[in-house]
Amino acid sequence: MSTIETPNVDAAELAKFSELAHKWWDPNSEFKPLHEINPLRLGFIEQHAALAGMRVVDVGCGGGILSESMAARGAAVTGVDLAEKSLKVARLHGLESGVTVDYRCIAVEALAEEAAGSFDVVTCMEMLEHVPDPASVVAACSRLAKPGGWVFFSTISRNPKAYLQAVIGAEYVLGLLPRGTHDYARFLKPSELARMARSAGLDLIELxxxxxxxxxxxxSLNRDATVNYLMACHKELGE
Incomplete structure (x- = not known):
């Protein structure tokens, strides 16, 4: 039985994504940016980890955009999220697309207690900036990975440029995202995420x-990690 009593979740964030759940697979909806960056995220993962035949968990999977893409590459994918409405949409889309993903409504910390060291690849994309305790999520992702496995994160840095582009620009000027999507105070500098990863037994391989x-x-992907960035980490063999 899990000892996790209080899920690491912001009720307002959960409600926000639940309200938008029916739009997950509309490429012209509020989730349009996720559809457009998904090939980049998938490509970044595949630069480091061959997905075919691998056991993968997608943490904060939402409606399953990345989960389905990895499953289509031949991975056995588990998608976890705490927004049940999003998971219902993900399951329905899987039935329509014929792509099989095991979706579960469970906190990553609870899954880490249940299935520690079970996954070749762990992904946690565009989630850390939405939870109260990102370090707890990073630690749980590390526990889920097999020794020698891969853990991938993506989030937003915290600096004036990121505020202007990810909040003011994306939400208020360009309208790429709904207003209020992001809380600037929760953005993570790459150095902060790298420190969390190291503390969890992960080696930073690429930023x-x-x-x-x-x-x-x-x-596009490049070396400018001042706003949105991806991080590839390797689980230490001794962990």
Whole structure:
């Protein structure tokens, strides 16, 4: 039985994503940016970990956009989230697409108690900036990974440029995201996330920036990690 009594979740954040759940697979909805960056996220993961035949858990999977993509590459994917409405949408879409993902409504900390060291690959994308205790999520992701396994994160850095682009620009000027999507105080600098990862027994292998060009309306990966960024970490063999 899990000893996790209080899930690491913000009720307001959960309600916000639950309200939008029916729009997860609409590529022109509030989730349009996730659809557009998904090939970049998938490519970044595959640069480090071959997904075919791997056991993968997607933490904070939402409606299953990344989960389905990894399953389509031949991975056995478990998607976990605390928004049941989002998971219902994910399950329905899986039935329509024919892509199999095991979706579970469970906190990552509770899953880590239940299935420690069970996964070759752990992904946690665009979630850390929405939870009260990101270090707890990072530690749980590490516990879920097998020794020698891979853990991938993506989130937003905390600095004036990130505030201008990810909040003012994306939410108020360009309208890429609904207003109030992000709380600037919860953004994580790469150095802060790297420290959390090291404390959890993870080695930082690669840090990549993900930027949006408003003129071409295209996202790309590069070395500029001042706003959105991805992090590839390797679980220490001795853990």
């Amino acid at each position: 990549a920036g993900m930027t949006y060009d408003p003129l071409s309306k295209q996202y």
